[in-house]
Amino acid sequence: MAKVSGLHRVGVRVPDLAAACDFYERVWSMEPVIAIAGERGFRSQGENHADLMLAAGDTAGLDHLGLAVASEADLHALLERVGRAGHAVLSAPGQGVLAGDRLVAAVADADGNRVELIVPSEPSGPRATRSKRHLGHAVLWTPQVQAQEAFYALIGFSVSDRTHMGMSFLRCNTDHHSVALAASRNGRKGLQHMAFDIGGVDEVMREYARLRAAGAECIWGVGRHGPGNNVFAYFRDPAGLVVEYYGDMERVESVEVTQARFWGPEHKGDIWGIAGAPPMQFRD
Template sequence: MKPITVRGVRSVDIELNEPGRAAEFYANTWNLTEIERSGESIWFRGTASHHHILAIHRSRGPAALRRITFDAADRDIVDALHKKVVESGCAAESPHEISVPGEGYGFGFADVENRNLAIVCDARDHSAPADVSDRPRKIAHININAAQIEKTNRFFTEVLGFRCVDHSGPLYFLHCDNSDHSSIVTGQTGKPTLNHVSFEMPDLESCMRGGGRMRDAGYPIEWGPGRHGAGNNVFCYFAGPEEFPIEYTAEVLQIDDGYEFHGPDYWKWPPGRLDRWGITPPHTARWKRIQDMVFFTSGSYRLSCSPF
């Protein structure tokens, strides 16, 4: 029997000191579309159907990750996952009708390392999604860092139903109920921080054009372009406004239940090589710093508590 799990990342809520300035960037340079604004919060959609994929809120402290929201197929799955989260001992609110933008039915909870997560279905999504060249579709994956990697991986696999499909270097690639190779990637750094948020472009050309547009706007490529081993996706990594770590990706490997797991001995390059093509220079010092810099906020996991 297939495990009960989510269908991937719906959206991410982030907190920045200058949300207005960041909103200009995410609309005009990163190429998302603003769909809602209330006070100092701004919501953006991609070209896929999700109501929004990014929400920016005002931070009173450093840049932070407020919440990762996962998509569920229906209310039965939301309820079943809620039961498993509660049984695991993690704090969770009961599933309910949601009144924040996007609406739907779901619940917020804090995971084993106190990350605020949510699972939502029946959101007010957009009809007739269609790719647009050079504009992100959706969040491809979120890479998080863990203080206790085994505990974190156990939670995602045994409670939330993800399957670990690859393990490369320090990274574990977690697949759920969609065809994307992975929707969550975990790695151990000793701190429960964000590594990066990855936005999926419709094709390789868009990923490259996005890289050029970012450079023109004063956001150089911090790592890439290149093609990863596990997941086979093309990548360009950047420090967005307030050095928030973001990625353009494309051509994510599509898999099914027959996909075979490989470990770190398999995902090895010759010395000095960092991607499949062998063209990417090493990560910049800035990228190394910012990929372990952004913490989850310590505010309430409840979806109705906004702002905290």
């Protein structure tokens, strides 16, 4: 059955494009590879395409989520499935404008977020080499976790874990999660944070030290999450967006539906117990 194969990129809007570009190039160590009107694309060191797009906008937030699809046939099958379930198809498949995109279509998820389904020009960088940096996951606020779970299930995601705080961790390949949902009681939608896989514990610790020295503001971590088991450090970019570095995430051999694990109130977000409570940016 056709399904998405991974997270290809995240597109965000920022009020100060120059400040964001400086942060993601100089502090976050990404390479600027795309410059078009009002937009800039950045590539992680382990990727073969821009996995972060920045667009000038009035307020900071999600522009789109880009998910990889293996083939044109799969893309058509996914669009038909999404349309039949009553979700809006925002654009039919067309040739990609950005380098690395062969075909792109766009749909709206249950919250109306723009989800681009992308057949890449060539497959993404090797995931087997875990020290290679790449975009790893994006977490979305949602006032309707069940409806969002149902949308992402339509395009091939399975639930790995859920928590008592209303988080739902979704996988579409061997990564424990590529997308996660964070329940909002106050109607929040859009991006809660985006995260870059940089390998293992040593890479996270070294990067933590380097980012602190570079003046980046660490808002949570270092710690180790329960769901996904990844070692994490969260930072705030100049637009106020939360961006995470992590390593050592759990791999799940089967992407098929299995019984999702549940993390109760005994779980505080960091199984080491040194990071403290989640930051105010994660409180709804």
